[in-house]
Amino acid sequence: MARKIGFFLLFVLVGSSGAFGQEAPFSRMDVFALEWVEDPQVSPNGERVVYVRRGMDVMEDRRTAALWLTDPDGDRHVKLTTRSADESNPRWSPDGSKVAFTSSDDTHGTEIYIHWPDEHRTTRITQLANAPSGLSWSPDGEHIAFSARVSAPEPTLVSPPDAPEGADWAEAPRVETRLNHEQDGVGVLDHGYDHLFVVPADGGAARQITSGEYHHSSRPAWTPDGEALIVSANRNENWERERRDTELYRLSVDDREITPLTDRFGPDHAPRVSPDGETIAYLGHDDEVQTYQVTKLYVMDTDGSDARRVDMGLDRSIDDVAWDEDGTGLYVQYEDEGTTKLGHTDLQGSTTTIATQLGGTSIGRPYGGGDFSVSTTGRLAMNHTTPHHPGELVVARRGTEARQVTDLNDDLLDRRTLGEVDEIRYTSSKNGRDLHGWVVTPPDYDPDRRYPLLVEIHGGPISNYGDRFSAEIQLYAAAGYVVFYPNARGSTSYGEEFGNLLYNDFSGGEYQDIVDGIDRLIDDGIVSPDSLYITGGSAGGTSAAWAVGKTDRFRAAAVQKPVTNWISKTMAADNYYGYANYRYPGQPWENPLEYWNVSPVSLLDSIDTPTLLIVGAEDLRTPPWQAKQLYNGLQIRGVETAYVEVPGASHSIAQRPSQLIAKADHVLAWFDRYR
Numbered sequence: 001m002a003r004k005i006g007f008f009l010l011f012v013l014v015g016s017s018g019a020f021g022q023e024a025p026f027s028r029m030d031v032f033a034l035e036w037v038e039d040p041q042v043s044p045n046g047e048r049v050v051y052v053r054r055g056m057d058v059m060e061d062r063r064t065a066a067l068w069l070t071d072p073d074g075d076r077h078v079k080l081t082t083r084s085a086d087e088s089n090p091r092w093s094p095d096g097s098k099v100a101f102t103s104s105d106d107t108h109g110t111e112i113y114i115h116w117p118d119e120h121r122t123t124r125i126t127q128l129a130n131a132p133s134g135l136s137w138s139p140d141g142e143h144i145a146f147s148a149r150v151s152a153p154e155p156t157l158v159s160p161p162d163a164p165e166g167a168d169w170a171e172a173p174r175v176e177t178r179l180n181h182e183q184d185g186v187g188v189l190d191h192g193y194d195h196l197f198v199v200p201a202d203g204g205a206a207r208q209i210t211s212g213e214y215h216h217s218s219r220p221a222w223t224p225d226g227e228a229l230i231v232s233a234n235r236n237e238n239w240e241r242e243r244r245d246t247e248l249y250r251l252s253v254d255d256r257e258i259t260p261l262t263d264r265f266g267p268d269h270a271p272r273v274s275p276d277g278e279t280i281a282y283l284g285h286d287d288e289v290q291t292y293q294v295t296k297l298y299v300m301d302t303d304g305s306d307a308r309r310v311d312m313g314l315d316r317s318i319d320d321v322a323w324d325e326d327g328t329g330l331y332v333q334y335e336d337e338g339t340t341k342l343g344h345t346d347l348q349g350s351t352t353t354i355a356t357q358l359g360g361t362s363i364g365r366p367y368g369g370g371d372f373s374v375s376t377t378g379r380l381a382m383n384h385t386t387p388h389h390p391g392e393l394v395v396a397r398r399g400t401e402a403r404q405v406t407d408l409n410d411d412l413l414d415r416r417t418l419g420e421v422d423e424i425r426y427t428s429s430k431n432g433r434d435l436h437g438w439v440v441t442p443p444d445y446d447p448d449r450r451y452p453l454l455v456e457i458h459g460g461p462i463s464n465y466g467d468r469f470s471a472e473i474q475l476y477a478a479a480g481y482v483v484f485y486p487n488a489r490g491s492t493s494y495g496e497e498f499g500n501l502l503y504n505d506f507s508g509g510e511y512q513d514i515v516d517g518i519d520r521l522i523d524d525g526i527v528s529p530d531s532l533y534i535t536g537g538s539a540g541g542t543s544a545a546w547a548v549g550k551t552d553r554f555r556a557a558a559v560q561k562p563v564t565n566w567i568s569k570t571m572a573a574d575n576y577y578g579y580a581n582y583r584y585p586g587q588p589w590e591n592p593l594e595y596w597n598v599s600p601v602s603l604l605d606s607i608d609t610p611t612l613l614i615v616g617a618e619d620l621r622t623p624p625w626q627a628k629q630l631y632n633g634l635q636i637r638g639v640e641t642a643y644v645e646v647p648g649a650s651h652s653i654a655q656r657p658s659q660l661i662a663k664a665d666h667v668l669a670w671f672d673r674y675r
Contacts, residue, residue, distance in 0.1 A: 023415050023416070023417075024415070024416060024417065025416065025417055025418070025419075025442075025443040025444075025474075025477075025478035026413075026416050026417075026418055026419075026443075026471070026474040026475060026477075026478050027475075027478065028475060028661045028664065028665065029661075030412060030416065030471075031056060031471050031657050031660055031661055032056045032057075032058040032657050033056070033409075033411075033412045034055065034056060034363060034390055034409060034412070034471065035053060035054065035055040035390070035408040035409060036053075036054050036055075036360055036361055036363065036383070036390035036391040036392075036408065036409075037051050037052070037053065037054075037360075037361075037383040037391045037392055037393045037406060037408070038051065038052040038054055038065075038361050038371060038383065038391065039051060039052045039088070039089070039090065039371050040371060040372070040373060040381040040382060040383060040393055041090050041091060041092055041099075041373045041381065042092075042373050042374065042375045042379055042380070042381040042395070043092050043096040043375060044092060044094060044095070044096045044375055044376045044377075045096050045375060045376070045377055046072070046375035046376075046377040046378070046379030047071060047072070047096075048069060048070070048071055048072075048096075048117070049069070049070055049071075049072065049381045049393065049395065049405070050067055050068070050069050050080055050090045050092070050099055051067070051068055051070075051090070051381070051383075051393055052065050052066070052067060052087070052088050052090065053065070053066050053067070053068045053408070054361070056657040057657075058657070061656050061657055061658045062656055062657070063655070063656075063657070064086065065086045065087060065088050066079060066080075066086070066087055067079070067080035067081060067087040067088075067090050067099070067101060067115075068080060069117060070393065070405055070406070072379065072395045072403070072405065073403075073405070074405040074406065077405075077406070080099065080101075080115055080117065081113075081115050081122045082122070083103060083105075083113075083122065085103050085104055085105035086103065086104050087101050087102070087103045087113075088101065088102055088103075089101055089102045089133065089135055091135045091136070091137060092137075093137050093141045093201070094137055094138075094139055094140070094141045095141055097116065097117075097118065098114050098115065098116055098117075098141075098201070099114070099115045099117065100112060100113070100114055100135050100137065100144055100201070101113055101115065101135070102131070102132055102133070102135065104131075108124065108127075109128070109131065110128075110131035110132065111124050111125075111126045111127070111128060111132070112124070112125050112126040112128075112132055112135065112144065112146065112199065113125065114201065114202075123203070124203075125144075125199060125200075125201065125202070125203040125204075126199055126203075126206060128148055128206065129148075129151065130148045130149040130150075130151065130190070130192075131148065131149075132146040132147065132148045132197075133146065133147055133148070133217070133219075134146055134147045134217070134218060134219035134220065135219075136219055136220050136221065136222060136229075137201070137222070138198075138201075138222050138226050139222055139223075139224050139225070139226045140226055141201060142200065142201055143198050143199065143200055143201055143226075144198070144199055144201055145196060145197065145198050145209075145220045145222065145229055146196070146197055146199070146206075147194050147195065147196050147197070147216055147217050147218070147219075147220075148194065148195065148197060148206075149190055149192050149193070149194050149195075150192050150193055150194075150195050150208065151190060151191065151192040152191045152192040152193070153191065154174070154175065154191050155175045155176070155177050155191075156175055157175050160172060174188070176188075178191075178240075179240045179241065179577055180240065180243070180577065182574045182620055183574050183620065184574050184619060184620040184621040184650050184651045184652075185620075185650040185651065185652060185655075187618075187620075193212070193213055193214060193215055193216075194215040194216055194217035195208050195209075195210045195211065195216050196208070196209050196210045196216045196220060196229065196231065196251065197209065198253060209229075209251065209253060209256050210231075210233075210251065210256070210258070211256070212235065214233060214234065214235045214239060215233065215234065215239075216231060216233045217233075218231060218232040218233070218269060218270075220251070221271045221272060221273050221280075222273070223250075223273055223277055223302065224273065224275065224276070224277040225277060226253070227252065227253060227254070228250050228251055228252050228253060229250075229251045229253060230248060230249070230250060230251075230261070230271040230273055230280055230302075231248070231249050231251050231271070232246050232247070232248055232249075232268060232269040232270070232271060232282075233246060233247065233249060234246045234247070235247070235249070235258075235260075241577070242265075243577075243578070244266065244267050244287055245265055245266060245267065245287065246267045246268055246269055246284075247260050247261070247262045247263060247268055248260075248261040248262045248268045248269075248271050248280070248282055248304075249261060250302075250303075250304075259304075260304070261280070261300065261303070261304035262282075262284075262300075262304065262307065264284075264286060265286065265287050266284055266285050266286045266287035267283075267284050267285065267287070267295075268282055268283075268284040268298075269282065269283055269284060270282055270283040270320065270321060272321055272322060272323055272330075273302065273323075274323050274327050275323060275327035275376075276327055277302060278301065278302060279299050279300070279301060279302065280299065280300055280301075280302055281297065281298070281299050281310075281321055281323065281330055282297075282298050282299075282300075282321075283295050283296070283297060283298070283318055283321060284296065284298060289581050289582060290500050290503050290582065291462065291490070291499070291500050291502055291503040291582060291583055292462050292490070292492065292496060292499030292500040292502075292503075293496060293500075294315060294316065294317045294495070294496040294499075295317040295318050295319070296309055296310075296318065297309065297310045297312065297318050297321060297330070297332060297345070298310065299347060310330070310345060310347060310348075310349050311349045312332070312343075312345050312349045312351045313349060313351070314334065314343075314351060315495035315496060315497075316334045316335065316336055316493060316495065317334060317335070317492065317493075318332050318333070318334050319333045319334055319335065319340075319370075320332070320333040320371075320372070321333070322372070322373070322374050323374075324344065324374065324378070324398075325374065325375070325376055325377060325378035328346065328347070329344055329345060329346045329347065330344070330345055330347075331343070331344055331354070331372065331374055331380070332344070332345060332351075333358065333370060333372060334493075335368045335464060335466075335492060335493035336493055337436055337466075337487075337493055337494060338368075338423075338436065338438075338464050338465060338466030338467065338487055338491075338493055339356055339357055339466050339467065339493075340356075340357065340358040340359045340368050340369065340370040340466070341353055341354075341355065341356050341358070342354045342355040342356075342358060342370075342372055342380070342382060344398055354380070354396065354398055355380075355382060355384070355394070355396060355402055357384055357385055357386060357467070357468070358370030358371070358372065358382050358383060358384060358385070359383060359384075359385050359391060359468055360383055360384065360385025360386075360389070360390040360391030360392070360468055360469055361383065361385075361390070361391050362468065362470070363390060363469075363470075363471055363660075364470065364471055364472050364654045364660050365456070365458070365465070365470050365472055365473065365537070366387075366438075366465045366466055366467070366468040366469070366470040366473060366485065367458070367463060367464070367465065367466075367468070368463070368464055368466060368468070368492075368493070370382065370383060370391075371383055378397050378398060379395060379396075379397055380395065380396045380397065380398070381393065381394070381395050382394050382395075382396070384402075384404065385468045385469050386467065386468070386469065387418070387420075387421035387440075387467050387468065387469055387470075388413065388418055388469065389409050389413055389469055390408075390409060390469045392404055392405075392406045392407065392408060392409075393405040393406040417443040417444075418443060418474055418477075419440040419441055419442055419443055419445075419473070419474055419477030419478065419483070420440065420441050420445065421438055421439070421440050421467055421473075422438065422439050422440075422441075423436065423437070423438050423439075423467065424436070424437050424438065424439050424484075424517065424520065424521075426516060426517055426520045427516070428489075428512065428513055428516055429512065429516050430509075430512045430513070430516075433489070433498075433513075435486065435487070435488065435489075435513050435516065435517065436486070436487050436494070437465075437484060437485060437486030437487055437517050438465065438466070438467060438484075438485050438486075439482060439483070439484055439521065439526070440473055440474075440476075440477045440482065440483040440484075440485075441477065441482055441526075442477050442478065442479075442480050442481065442482065443477065443478060445482075450525060450526065450527055450528040450531075451480065451481065451482040451526065451527050451528065451531075452480070452481050452482070452527065452528060452531035452532070452533065452671075452675060453481065453482050453483075453484060453518065453521060453526075453527035453528070453531065453532050453533065454476050454481040454482070454483050454484070454533045454534075454535065454671065455483075455484050455485075455486075455514060455517075455518065455532070455533065455534040455535070455536075455544075456472075456473065456476070456483055456484070456485045456535055456536060456540070457485070457486070457488075457514065457534070457535070457536030457539075457540030457541075457543045457544055458485065458487070458491070458536065458539070458540050459536070459537050459538030459539045459540045459541070460490070460491075460492070460538070460539045460540075461490040461491070461502055461510070461539040461540075461543075462490070462492055462499065463491070463492055463539075464487050464491045464492045464493045464494075465485045465486075465487055465491075466487075466493075471660065471664075472654070472660065472663070472664050473485065475664045475668070476664065476667070476668065479668050479672075481533070481671075482521070482526055482527050484517055484518065484521060484527075486513065486514055486517045488509075488510035488513035488514055488543075489501040489502065489509050489510050489513050490502035490509070490510055503583070504583070504584055504585060504594070505598070510543060511543065511546055511547055511550055514543070514547065515547075515551070518532065518553075529553075530555075531555060531675065532553055532554045532555060533554060533555055533556050533557070533558075533671045533674075533675075534547055534548070534554045534557045534558075535557065535558035535559070535560060535667050536559075536560065537560035537561050537653075538560070538561050538562070538563075538621070538622060538651065539563070540560070541559045541560040541561050541562030541563075541622075542562045542563045542564070542600060544557050544558070544559045544560075544562070545557070545559045545562050545564055545600035545607075545611075545630060546600050546603065548607050548609040548611060549600055549602075549603025549604070549606045549607050550603070550606070552608055552609060554609050555609075555610070555671075555674040555675070556609060556610045556611070556612070556670055556671050556673070556674040557609050557610070557611045557612065558611075558612040558614060558666070558667040558670055558671065559611055559612065559613050559614070559627070559630065560613075560614045560615075560653070560663070560667075561614065561615050561616060561619055561621075561622045561627070561651055561653060562600065562613075562622060562626060562627060562630070563599075563600075563622050563626055564599060564600045564601045564626050564627065564629050564630040565596075565599045565600075565601050565626065565629050566579075566584070566588070566595040566596070566598060566599045567588045567592060567595045567596060567599065568625075568626070568629070569622065569626055570584075570587075570588050570595060571588060572623065573620060573621055573622065573623060574620040574621055575621065584598075600630060601629050601630055601633060604630070604633040604634070604637065605637075607634060607637075607639060608639055609639075610639070610640035610641065610670075610673070610674055611630070611634060611639065611640075611641050612641070612642050612643075612644065612666065612667070612670040613627040613628075613630060613631045613641065613642070613643045613644065614627075614644045614646070614653065614663060614666060614667075615627045615643075615644070615645055615646070615653070616645075616646050616648075616649030616650050616651060616652070616653040617645050617646060617647050617648060617649060618648060618649060618650050619649065619650055619651045619653070620650065620651070621650075621651035622651060624645060627643065628643070631643045642670065644666050646659055646662065646663070
């Protein structure tokens with residue numbers, strides 16, 4: 001049976017701290033037992049929910065994805081299909097009789113499938129050259145729109161001679177002419193463009209309905225009459241360099257005529273057509289060319305006229321939006337001070353909070369996120385997390401109690417004593433700003449003793465941590481550390497001005513915010529001032545490297561996948577084209593000192609802290625040679641240092657379960673050497 005976990009409007013925290021049968025702290029092999037809910041989709045009548053059940057495979061060392069089906073009470077909780085392959089992207093047909101989804105296997109690649117829950121029948125309806133995404137049912141249930149890559153020939157500069165029959169020649173050179181030509185976690189991008197297709201729901205040939213040398217990769221929204229799709233794309237002449245400047249278009253399904261609906265410099269995306277077909281809600285902002293910009297909610301008539309912002313009085317980015325069951329208001333998802341929330345607004349901006357603590361899908365570290373859907377009857381489905389459990393399925397209605405439907409982790413976490421997570425609010429010594437973070441105490445915490453402190457800094461830096469479950473944080477706490485993870489300046493969910501404080505100042509301003517939090521914990525007698533350790537990944541790794549260049553207070557540091565030299569990073573990483581002017585003024589060759597002066601390698605003369613470097617061997621976002629520049633400099637200077645390279649790993653060095661364990665193990669082993 002589902003459990004009631006909330007009260008009118010707001011969830012209350014639920015966790016395992018009061019459960020019986022607890023036996024031990026969270027341990028590294030427990031990572032393989034974790035499960036969580038992603039992409040919950042409630043049926044149109046609100047009577048069933050299909051969701052992606054994620055987990056870990058201990059034998060294949062990978063994350064898994066399978067579709068599961070339940071009713072709102074949790075009484076009939078079953079796997080949707082009999083397939084053993086990974087499944088994702090579930091979407092109900094308008095009449096609720098079918099579920100479309102994508103699935104991947106070694107035989108067919110990634111294709112679109114249809115499942116009939118009442119008939120327990122599944123069929124594949126496509127034969128595609130490339131993987132589909134963004135499934136969207138037509139209003140009559142007869143067709144499904146989706147996007148997929150249309151391949152194009154690779155460029156060549158020469159015509160090589162033909163090799164003699166039976167000869168074993170080297171592979172031909174690869175020629176590149178694109179601005180955006182590689183992506184972390186993917187490698188070299190396939191040549192071609194993402195286009196929209198429509199396929200009959202009972203199978204058949206998919207028909208391409210967009211064309212041109214532009215990408216159309218976002219999920220399309222059908223108009224209620226089924227005659228057109230509202231899509232977000234960048235079809236501007238200089239689209240490759242003005243990559244943030246997307247517009248909304250009306251695309252006729254029959255004659256493929258495409259008509260622009262918006263026209264401004266900045267992103268317009270996530271179109272949602274009202275049930276009566278009169279209004280389009282969407283997200284976007286005017287691009288002011290700065291580090292952080294809040295995404296706002298807009299509405300306009302379906303012909304593009306009368307575009308206006310819905311002023312919710314909320315200085316927070318809107319991450320997702322859906323029309324309510326009446327078609328007169330909108331559900332909006334946003335992050336507020338490290339917590340993902342679901343709100344409801346009318347078109348005049350009067351907003352109420354429906355639920356808090358959505359998410360719980362990051363698993364490794366306590367990042368944000370979250371998913372929700374709404375039925376035509378007003379039932380909501382979402383994932384919900386606390387520091388004591390990853391994302392579980394929750395159902396609710398506006399103005400009623402929320403109920404937790406799944407308990408995927410009770411068999412594990414009800415038998416584990418987790419570190420307690422408490423928020424901390426303190427004041428910046430730099431300019432008196434209010435600052436926010438979380439403190440995790442070991443499972444056997446004794447308030448009468450002082451503990452070593454492990455500082456964990458989030459990446460991004462345009463991101464945030466919050467009161468969410470984190471396997472890595474729990475492993476650090478179980479090893480006897482008090483863990484402090486702050487949302488220093490530049491973090492999202494505190495408004496545009498706060499998030500934009502790192503504009504032209506990254507690697508500098510947040511350092512004092514972190515130190516002020518450490519000093520607060522020392523003053524409160526929680527941690528020992530002579531037993532401080534610091535780590536972080538990506539932007540957090542950059543911050544950790546900067547910190548040890550500014551102070552010798554830390555006994556040891558673990559710098560994970562960092563940027564150490566902003567000049568070389570900005571010239572050679574996969575997203576090399578996205579930093580100038582948005583992060584730093586001009587290009588590196590125009591203002592090299594602006595880039596150098598915020599690079600940790602500029603502080604090499606000042607670093608004496610024993611420093612571990614951890615990178616993914618296939619990282620294209622902060623490539624291994626970024627860490628090697630710091631490692632090599634420390635080696636030359638004779639500072640104690642070690643370099644750990646994770647084979648096969650991209651920037652997400654903890655994507656595979658064993659890699660998550662290895663990362664935490666190496667951090668703890670390094671710190672324990674100096675503890």
